[in-house]
Amino acid sequence: MxxxxxxxxxxxxxxxxxxxxxxxxxxxxxxxxxxxxxxxxxxxxxxxxxxxxxxxxxxxxxxxxxxxxxxxxxxxxxxxxxxxxxxxxxxxxxxxxxxxxxxxxxxxxxxxxxxxxxxxxxRFRGDTQLLKKCIETGELGEIYYAKTGWLRRKGIPGMGGWFTTKAMSGGGPLIDLGVHVLDLTLWLMGNPKPVYVVGSTYAKFGPDLARQRGGTYDVEDLATGMVKLENGATVFVEASWHSHIQREVIYTQLVGTKGGAEFDPLRIYKDVNGNSADLIIQHPNVSGxxxxxxxxxxxxxxxxxxxATGEHGLHIQLILDAIYESARTGKGVEIA
Ligand SMILES: NC(=O)c1ccc[n+]([C@@H]2O[C@H](COP(=O)([O-])OP(=O)(O)OC[C@H]3O[C@@H](n4cnc5c(N)ncnc54)[C@H](O)[C@@H]3O)[C@@H](O)[C@H]2O)c1
Structure with missing residues (x-):
């Protein structure tokens, strides 16, 4: 046992x-x-x-x-x-x-x-496991561009508690939600090393909402970043807990030389005999x-x-740290 x-x-x-x-x-x-x-x-x-x-x-x-x-x-x-x-x-x-x-x-x-x-x-969902295998067999070719995000209209977790207290959380929606989609995107791209990051963070709603309830709010409520990877590819990431958008969205778009992919739901875009084709691939619906x-x-x-190793966690953490650093200084950050 x-x-x-x-x-x-x-x-x-x-x-x-x-x-x-x-x-x-x-x-x-x-x-x-x-x-x-x-x-x-x-x-x-x-x-x-x-x-x-x-x-x-x-x-x-x-x-x-x-x-x-x-x-x-x-x-x-x-x-x-x-x-x-x-x-x-x-x-x-x-x-x-x-x-x-x-x-x-x-x-x-x-x-x-x-x-x-x-x-x-x-990484352990049926759709993402299937897409990873498709990418490994070359279906998308070289992935040179990706966009990913998790944005909520209203969804600050544990308002005023540990999630919104920097000393306990390390940050807001970027470290809470952005970490999921950024990890997924980089893993699908084969974990290329990040080399340069530019980011912005905003806290337009959280501090007032927490003050009304007597809690702490010293993290962002929206973050966005651009990550350049050592293989020349670029990734955009965005995350928010509270923003004026129609509804919550969680998405990833990958653009490769032989095909593109996006989810949720999973779709693969390719040319078949020179014609644009949208593929819907059946996959097991398993809980990650x-x-x-x-x-x-x-x-x-x-x-x-x-x-998913501790090193992969560190890889993502370096990007999160760099987005926060860039937002703080207003400058781009190189990752050694
Ligand atoms: N993978 C996911 O989808 C997912 C979803 C939610 C949370 N999380 C992560 O899981 C972690 C916990 O989040 P949560 O939503 O369960 O938070 P939570 O506040 O609901 O639960 C955290 C628990 O830890 C306990 N705790 C606090 N200090 C402790 C200590 N010193 N020793 C032992 N227990 C202690 C709290 O009493 C609480 O019961 C966070 O890192 C969060 O980012 C991951």
């Missing part, structure tokens, strides 16, 4: 549901500082051990692997404690609140020699959240490198 512990039982409940689908996994422990939420979740998933201090949980030698599902600022301390105790780790997105914390996590994983997977759940946990368990069982 592979024994796991989960720290943070918000999205951590989805990790628990994924582990429950694995016959060779036991959820040995849960940890959360919210005792009521902790107790209810332990009862629901039949988990024997509960902790309010993650450092104590790491001392259980029977725990092989840990899901890090805490607010962003705790990803680094929790993951590093897990690596120091010799555990495998799957960490929720974003990797951390900044690249310095992220580098320390990647280093700790290397030292431990254990598996470090990022919970980039969108569940599949990522099955993949993490498979990597532990078979000692495989995960599809």
């Amino acid at each position: 592979i024994k796991v512990g989960i720290v943070g039982v918000g999205i951590g409940r989805l990790h628990a549901a994924g582990y429950k689908k694995c016959p060779d996994v036991e959820i040995k422990a849960l940890c959360d500082i919210n005792e009521e939420r902790l107790r209810k979740t332990a009862e629901e998933f039949g988990v024997p051990d509960v902790y309010t201090d993650y450092r104590e949980m790491m001392q259980d030698p029977e725990i092989d692997a840990v899901s890090v599902c805490t607010p962003n600022a705790l990803h680094a301390p929790v993951a590093i404690a897990a690596f120091e105790a010799g555990k495998h780790v799957i960490c929720e997105k974003p990797l951390a609140t900044n690249a310095d914390e992220g580098r320390a996590m990647v280093e700790a994983a290397k030292k431990a020699g254990t598996i470090f997977m990022m919970a980039f759940n969108n 959240h569940e599949m990522e946990i099955l993949h993490f368990v498979e990597c532990i069982r078979e000692k495989k490198t995960p599809i």
